[in-house]
Amino acid sequence: MTTVADLSGFRTQRLTLGAGERTWTVLGRDHRVVGPAEEYLEYLRVQKVSPNTVKSYARGLALWWQYLDAFGLVWDGVTLEDFGAFLTWLRTGEDPQVAALVPGKARFGESTITVRLRAVLSCYEFHRLNGVDVGRDLHRLVHGGGGRYKPMLEHIARRKGRRQTVIRVRQQHAAAPPVLTPRQIDRICDACAVWDPAVGEWRGSVRDRLLWALLAETGLRLGEALGLQHRDWHTGRGDTPFIEVVPREHPHRVRAKGGCYRKLYISDELDRFYGEYLWQLCDVGADLAVANLDDWYVFVNLDREPRFAPWKPDSVYDLVDRLRHQLAGQVPDGWTPHWFRHSHATALLLSGVPMHVVSRRLGHADVQTTMNTYAHVTEDAELRAVADWTKLTAGWRAATDAAQIGPC
Template sequence: MTTVVDLSGIRTQRLTLGTGERTWTVLGRDHRVVGPAEEYLEHLRVQKVSPNTVKSYARALALWWQYLDAFGLTWDTVTLEDFGAFLTWLRTGEGPQVTALAPGEPRFGEATVAVRLRGVLSCYEFHQLNGVDAGRDLHRLVQRGGGRYKPMLEHIARRKGRRQTVIRVRQQHAGAPPVLTPRQIDGICDACAVWDSAVYEWRGSVRDRLLWALLAETGLRLGEALGLRHRDWHTGRGDTPFIEVVPREHPHRVRVKGGGYRKLYISDELDRLYGEYLWQLCGAGADMAVVDLDDWYVFVNLAREPRFAPWQPDSVYDLVDRLRRQLAGCVPNAWTPHWFRHSHATALLLAGVPVHVVSRRLGHADVQTTLNTYAHVTEDAELRAVADWKALTSGWRATIEAAEAIGPCS
């Protein structure tokens, strides 16, 4: 029988700061903030780390302090063995002096275990850099770099060996990213707004349709789309319309991941949809309510207060929940805005667009990220090409036959 320790008193807590920004912290059994954890989370906030990253690390640290409490450990005197036991505890949930007679279902997948361990180790690295002797030989746990790739002249440039991990997490093979079919994407867009040819106007929310159409056609992350301003959208004037993805501050902390600028060309159809939305915005008084509409956000509140304020990610996910219920049975139940990005990349690769072009369009810092994420797509394309051996070798066969017709080789 497996005994899971009830440690609900130690938990993550969502906070709303004076600026309206949402963040997370860790509370102990006494309902007070766990000092070492909060110091590290505040460091992340100061560094303007994504709120989702702060949330993930707060969850990791809450689990770590639950583990310390269960086993009677002090946070600044832990050893390598304690970190190894933490991984076992994450998987089983078994308290001290408990041995399961039969293996049970794991509490977390190995990918989640790796993420939680990374969050805890980052916290300890932060405290060590600030002079706190927390954890013995912790550097032996810290991973440096990933994969087996070594840059050119690595053997010359590096004077010392690479740090290796003592405790390793079993890595699961990453499956194919989830995608939406063109029919499913059309269904989501049509559920938001459709063109009524009888009266020559749109029925529904053009803003909502524009968001999904934009994600599907450009592969933008949700945060990048919500950060767009009208000055970033360059309507076609006889040439190809395009948008600019510009790193900048956002009131809801959404951001351009990686901090890189990029320029994305779009279709005339998407550009016309944006023009309709902009016309509706001005008709609703946005140009009067906002000091400089050109410098304001494309996606804003239309019904909720404050009106014309930047649209929040939470509100987008409320829309996703409504669409899931409305389209139940027609689209996957678990779809998220990020599925549009995977669908966009998959479509480009299947169409034969070079990987380095897809990588630049997605804003990946390294083409290897694209190859790792969408390896199944490129592999399938290569297999299909090799399978069509007759067409592939037709030119080669014609050359051989022409040479043989001339005469034997001399």
């Protein structure tokens, strides 16, 4: 099964493989797969790279082959000058030999251009390492000198010099990730379900409220939350409750990014709320409809068919759209599920939790990713104003995470 993503020139195309896996490739004007691009994309698939990464790289390679086709270039006969002209073409869409009298609107932002160029350079590096005579002038050997920083044991590991990319794109400083305040999180949760003391039960969708409470307290990605199964939720029995993030296949292709297992301790309050949700699931017959509830998904369809099927990300975003409309003026208009993750990380850092602990809790493969994303969290008074997270951070046992979470 295939779906065309872009009908102009060389293009990306979505493929659904026999096992139901979704991936992307690059097609030419003749509707055939572009061989060199597909070889590299297949290498990424074998390496279990995220389908979204494959899609992004396929888009970059489709643009590159559009550029080669537009200017009559051969993929394995390009020069360093051609790569520089590619950057101009990405920015303007014009012939690099033509100087426009009035600068036009940029086609892509610099961050997008960086991603597209990285895909092309990585593809050429792949083919160079496989013996194809391409890309030799895209890098240069750099031997340390002067006062420049050199990694530890550089003198041993880099006797022949380091390979450094010649072509670079200046990256703009990323804006601070958006966050939700505790009050805004409460409003989103309350819009889904509230406790009615008069009758002693919850009114509304406990499932919806559980999702937002879980994202806020754990910093899970939406795909990780939707991939949770009941066996991953370890209810407290006199000890600290926790959940496990386990990489596994999902019917809707959500996944644990990076393919890494991790263990996250949660509060007793969140654990009790999960118990309420589980009781409601059994009350409506989920335990009878599903062969084994223990290895079934926590978040499932309740109001539409097929009932008790795993909840789709698209359905969650439908819920987000409804909540945005319902809470207009009370919460930021453009909030998304990922904002809960940024809010969680910001809360931990403002509470003084060490950076490496936050990195582990978020599931980052490298603490540098955490540092780059949340470098803005400083002594800024405005950020301190959102640091009232006592009720959310109580019971997180971040210090315990440091000792219990295994390396990614």
